[in-house]
Structure formats: C-alpha cells, structure tokens
Amino acid sequence: MNAKSPVLLGALAITFLISGSAFARDAQRPRGADKPRTAQPHTRTVERQRTENGHSRRDTRTTADGKTRSVDTVRTRTDDGFTRSTTATNAEGGTATRDLTVKRDKNSDTVTRESNYTTFDGNSGAKSDVIQRTEGGYSRDTTRTTPDGATHTRAVDVTCDKDVGKCVRQVEVGKE
Numbered sequence: 001m002n003a004k005s006p007v008l009l010g011a012l013a014i015t016f017l018i019s020g021s022a023f024a025r026d027a028q029r030p031r032g033a034d035k036p037r038t039a040q041p042h043t044r045t046v047e048r049q050r051t052e053n054g055h056s057r058r059d060t061r062t063t064a065d066g067k068t069r070s071v072d073t074v075r076t077r078t079d080d081g082f083t084r085s086t087t088a089t090n091a092e093g094g095t096a097t098r099d100l101t102v103k104r105d106k107n108s109d110t111v112t113r114e115s116n117y118t119t120f121d122g123n124s125g126a127k128s129d130v131i132q133r134t135e136g137g138y139s140r141d142t143t144r145t146t147p148d149g150a151t152h153t154r155a156v157d158v159t160c161d162k163d164v165g166k167c168v169r170q171v172e173v174g175k176e
Contacts, residue, residue, distance in 0.1 A: 040063060042062060042063045046059050054077050055075055058071070059071045069090055070088070070089045072089075073087075081111075082102055083099070083100065084099070084100045084102075088120075094121075096117070096118060099115060099116050100113065101113070101115070109133035113127075113131075124147060126144070128142070136160050137167065139156065141154075142155075153173070153176070154172070156171050157169070158170075
C-alpha cells in the first residue's frame, strides 16, 4: 500500500457520501414531511372508570386560550354484544351525541351495528350495518340516513379462494 492510497480512499468515501445524499434527495419524500407539526398548546385529561359490565370515559381538552371541549363515553357489555353512548360538548356548550348498539349472532355468523346520532346543530341521522360471514368470505349491507333525509346504501360482497390466494370484492353503492 502506498502513500496515495489513504488519499484515494478518502476521496472515494467523500464522493460516495455526496452521491448518496444526492440520490436520497431524488427519492420521493412522504407527503407533509417538510411541514412542521401544527399542534397548538393545550391540556388534555382522560378519566376512565371500569364499571361492573363495561367502562366510562371522559376526555377533556383545554386550549391555550381557555376553551374547553369534552367527550363522555359509556360502554356497556350485553349478552350478545355491547352498547356505547357518546356525548361531545364543544367550547360553546353545544352537544352532539351518538348511540351505538352492536349485536353478534353466533348461530348465523352475523353482526348487526345500529347507530343514531345528532350533530351540534341539532340535526340527526342513522346508520345500520349487517355483516355476515359466508362460506368463502363475507357480506356487508349498510344503510345510512343523513340529516337531510337522504338514504344511502352500500353492499359489499367478498369471496376468497384460498387455494389460489385471491379475493374478489364487489361493491354496490346506491342513493334513494
């Protein structure tokens, strides 16, 4: 090894580092990677209490300017599923609610989800899901009624062939 070898190796290392960083710059960056996180100063408190057959939870957030928002949730186990009742209170004192009931029928491999909600401005809506396991996959039928009275439907059928390792998903969307 002669005296020029360390210089040559150093030059190659610098060239590699420079070209490596150039390649890294050419790679696509994730969306929003150059933007700072926009978290505002706030205080958040979470209180959770177990009950005999579920739990209750209260999330409270107070912003730097003193405005407070809260979300109260009560979840209760039932014999065939659970219920969850949520009330959100905004900084102006308005409330929005959502009540959810989930039932599982093990005999027919069916799960039913029924929810009703009211918005902060007093409008209400509902959503219903029926999910059923089939021999090669599952089906899901959803009906949603929006606060303006429109009804939207969505039917999803998924069938899988394990031997081939392929699943086919068919979705039908409608509005009444």
